[in-house]
Amino acid sequence: MSEVNWKQEIDETAYRYHKIALWIAVVFDLLFFVPDYFNIPEYWVEFLTFRVAVAFICLIVVLFHKKLKISTQLMGALPVFLISVQNAYMWSVMGVEDFQKHTFSYMALFIGAGMFVFYHWYYSLVIIIIDIVANVFFLSVNSTLSVEEILTSGGLLTASIAIFSALLIRMRINLTKKEIVSRLKLEESKFEIEEKNKEILDSINYAKRIQFALLPPKNVFKELFPNSFLIYKPKDIVSGDFYWGTRLSTTIDNADGNESLVVFCVADCTGHGVPGAFMSLIGIKILNQSIKMNDVNSPAQALDYLNEQVYNTINKHSSKESVVRDGMDIAFCAINFKTLNLSYSGANNSLYIIRKGELIELKADKQPIGSYENQQPFTNHQIQLEKGDMVYAFSDGYADQFGGVDGKKMKSKRFKEKLMECSNMDVEKQESFLSEYFENWKGNLEQLDDVCVIGVKI
Numbered sequence: 001m002s003e004v005n006w007k008q009e010i011d012e013t014a015y016r017y018h019k020i021a022l023w024i025a026v027v028f029d030l031l032f033f034v035p036d037y038f039n040i041p042e043y044w045v046e047f048l049t050f051r052v053a054v055a056f057i058c059l060i061v062v063l064f065h066k067k068l069k070i071s072t073q074l075m076g077a078l079p080v081f082l083i084s085v086q087n088a089y090m091w092s093v094m095g096v097e098d099f100q101k102h103t104f105s106y107m108a109l110f111i112g113a114g115m116f117v118f119y120h121w122y123y124s125l126v127i128i129i130i131d132i133v134a135n136v137f138f139l140s141v142n143s144t145l146s147v148e149e150i151l152t153s154g155g156l157l158t159a160s161i162a163i164f165s166a167l168l169i170r171m172r173i174n175l176t177k178k179e180i181v182s183r184l185k186l187e188e189s190k191f192e193i194e195e196k197n198k199e200i201l202d203s204i205n206y207a208k209r210i211q212f213a214l215l216p217p218k219n220v221f222k223e224l225f226p227n228s229f230l231i232y233k234p235k236d237i238v239s240g241d242f243y244w245g246t247r248l249s250t251t252i253d254n255a256d257g258n259e260s261l262v263v264f265c266v267a268d269c270t271g272h273g274v275p276g277a278f279m280s281l282i283g284i285k286i287l288n289q290s291i292k293m294n295d296v297n298s299p300a301q302a303l304d305y306l307n308e309q310v311y312n313t314i315n316k317h318s319s320k321e322s323v324v325r326d327g328m329d330i331a332f333c334a335i336n337f338k339t340l341n342l343s344y345s346g347a348n349n350s351l352y353i354i355r356k357g358e359l360i361e362l363k364a365d366k367q368p369i370g371s372y373e374n375q376q377p378f379t380n381h382q383i384q385l386e387k388g389d390m391v392y393a394f395s396d397g398y399a400d401q402f403g404g405v406d407g408k409k410m411k412s413k414r415f416k417e418k419l420m421e422c423s424n425m426d427v428e429k430q431e432s433f434l435s436e437y438f439e440n441w442k443g444n445l446e447q448l449d450d451v452c453v454i455g456v457k458i
Helices: 003-031 033-039 041-064 072-092 096-116 121-142 147-214 218-224 273-290 299-314 411-422 427-442
Strands: 228-233 241-250 259-269 327-336 341-347 351-355 358-362 381-384 390-394 451-457
Touching: 003 033, 003 041, 003 072, 003 096, 003 147, 033 041, 041 072, 072 096, 072 121, 096 147, 121 147, 147 273, 218 228, 218 241, 228 241, 228 427, 241 273, 241 451, 259 273, 259 390, 259 451, 273 299, 273 327, 299 327, 299 341, 327 390, 341 351, 351 411, 358 381, 358 411, 390 411, 411 427, 427 451
Parallel strands: none
Antiparallel strands: 228 451, 241 259, 259 327, 327 341, 341 381, 351 358, 351 390, 390 451
């Protein structure tokens, strides 16, 4: 933060206050002539002359300070100096009673200065010295009061207020400086944070482009499954959920001959956002490799391969004490559309099949992809599909969302009910129904996790 910035702000603040102080001097110093006229009528001409002169000088300064090149500091000091000299003269021609009354006007000058002016401490020192000299001079020339009467009738109190005013002005300047410096630092920090956030968001948005380039676009997914829908709602810009699919020719679990198979999966990586997105890229890369492996001929073998490769990838340089336990849950399916045979294997993610109003759940193995104690080979499930069946693969983000009237978690029971409710609709209507229900359920609450749901109609 530049030192010039806070000094400039203090100078601008002082300028505003000093203009107010000058206008107050112009208006109110003249108005105080009224009580002078009634209280000390014998001196009203002299007092009015003094007040008009002070008001005129202050008016010239406030109107033409730029042309006259009068500094901001001097703009504040000038009315205090002029009125203090004026008051010193007025004091000198008063008796004890009027002297005491006028003390309040004198004190009001220094109290007002403490509230409005922002000049340096040496201006206060010069004004106090000049004020003392002016009082000594005028009192010695004009006054018949003794030193004791002067001090006890208000002289000592006024001097104390003048000193207090100088300290108050200095304190206000210091406090104002601290406030301005703190605010400028905060603004500077805010600007730096905004710049950093922009850089981070730009990077994450670019990462999103990379992630989405690796995911099959919706139109490609539709080519694999013409009668299907895909709901994909990342919680953040990038997602820890991903879907994957491809068509291949191979034998799977001793199926007869080389049939055209479509394989697909829905995966939920550890975390969401950037960490989850990193893991999703690893998962997609390994799944693309798996279809080229001769010993990977079933969803279960695909998950065994994925499990081994994920562990080796993220723990390549780890010791036993620093094993990375991140991974993913996944539902992996292969459908032979000629024989309507479905093979499935899951890591914590089940598969739902709705047939004629009945929900069939193929349960996943209770172990994730990644580091897990007592890891076992994944189980392969097969089921004979029928025309009209709906197959649903999903992550847990949909059912785990909080919302509804009570702000509670949706849970899998309600999710199953909604799938049953819409399973007879066209797939496009199912997609709209489930998307709208999710948004309505969530309401104004934050989305809890990434969401991915795939529905395939046989």
